[in-house]
Amino acid sequence: MQSIPTKYFEYGIEELEYLKSVDPTLGAAMTRLGKVERVIIPxxxxxxxxxxxxxxxxxxxxxxxxxxxxxxxxxxxxxxxxxxxxxxxxxxxxxxxxxxxxxxxxxxxxxxxxxxxxxxxxxxxxxxxxxxxxxxxxxxxxxxxxxxSMERRDIVSWGDIAIRRGMMKLYGLSEISKEQFEEYRLRYSPLGSIASIYLWNLSFE
Missing domain, CATH: 1.10.340.30 (Hypothetical protein; domain 2)
Incomplete structure (x- = not known):
């Protein structure tokens, strides 16, 4: 079986510190989880x-x-x-x-x-x-x-059930509206993709 080349989504301290500053609730989860690696396919x-x-x-x-x-x-x-x-x-x-x-x-x-x-x-x-x-x-x-694949920095997908579930868990919500989702997405910008990596992880806890 041929091995498909992969790498990890690149981000570091600077991105984490920014997200912690704009959203302390997400920041606390990030501190608890540590560096979360996301495998990508270039x-x-x-x-x-x-x-x-x-x-x-x-x-x-x-x-x-x-x-x-x-x-x-x-x-x-x-x-x-x-x-x-x-x-x-x-x-x-x-x-x-x-x-x-x-x-x-x-x-x-x-x-x-x-x-x-x-x-x-x-x-x-x-x-x-x-x-x-x-x-x-x-x-x-x-x-x-x-x-x-492209490692774009600011993607938070409303269509992704796991991301929505991660948001609900993070903020203690029983459901989430499109308006609430947009509010959080804009808060994370321009580093929404890094927030998404943590939301995915939270959804599976």
């Missing part, structure tokens, strides 16, 4: 497929399917995935709808109809807009790409 295509696999399923299920894909399909590249049948992709443990979506995106990128590298030159809003032109890619998937 390769944009691999990260995109990983994000699609992760749509609406648990972290554990993602790990199982992702391992199986690497074992059964080999290299997670546009050319290789485009050459696989939808049945072969589905056999890794996902729905046929998701398998067809992955196959179609691989074809689009392999044929040069969509240039992933161009995303690096775009703003966060533009990256989301461009990725959402791909079949099966919604805002959540695009936001996961911004954090988990």
């Amino acid at each position: 390769d944009l295509f691999t990260a995109l497929i990983h994000a699609i696999v992760g749509q609406l399923i648990s972290v554990k299920a993602v790990h199982t399917i992702w391992t199986r894909m690497q074992e059964q399909l080999g290299e997670i590249s546009p050319q290789n995935i485009a050459s696989r049948s939808a049945d072969g992709i589905q056999a890794c443990g996902m729905t046929m709808k998701k398998a067809l979506c992955i196959q179609r995106i691989a074809h689009t990128i392999a044929e040069g109809a969509f240039n992933l590298d161009e995303l690096h030159r775009l703003s966060d809003v533009e990256v989301i807009k461009k990725l959402m032109t791909l079949h099966g890619v919604g805002k959540w998937t695009a936001e996961m790409m911004l954090i988990n």
Whole structure:
């Protein structure tokens, strides 16, 4: 099985101190948890497929399917995935709808109809807009790409259930409105992604 290159999201003392200063409640949780490492996948295509696999399923299920894909399909590249049948992709443990979506995106990128590298030159809003032109890619998937591949600094995803759950736990809320969420998101800015890393961690405690 080919090893996929990964690294940790880069942040340090300066970012932590800033977030602690704007939100003492989050700051206290950060102090208690210490440095939380977030694994990212720098390769944009691999990260995109990983994000699609992760749509609406648990972290554990993602790990199982992702391992199986690497074992059964080999290299997670546009050319290789485009050459696989939808049945072969589905056999890794996902729905046929998701398998067809992955196959179609691989074809689009392999044929040069969509240039992933161009995303690096775009703003966060533009990256989301461009990725959402791909079949099966919604805002959540695009936001996961911004954090988990591109290391953009200010992403807090309303569409991510775990982030919302982490916020509710942190502030002792039984539910959270979009307005409350936006208030916290703006408070964390311009370092929302680092806040998100801690909110994910809190949601699984």
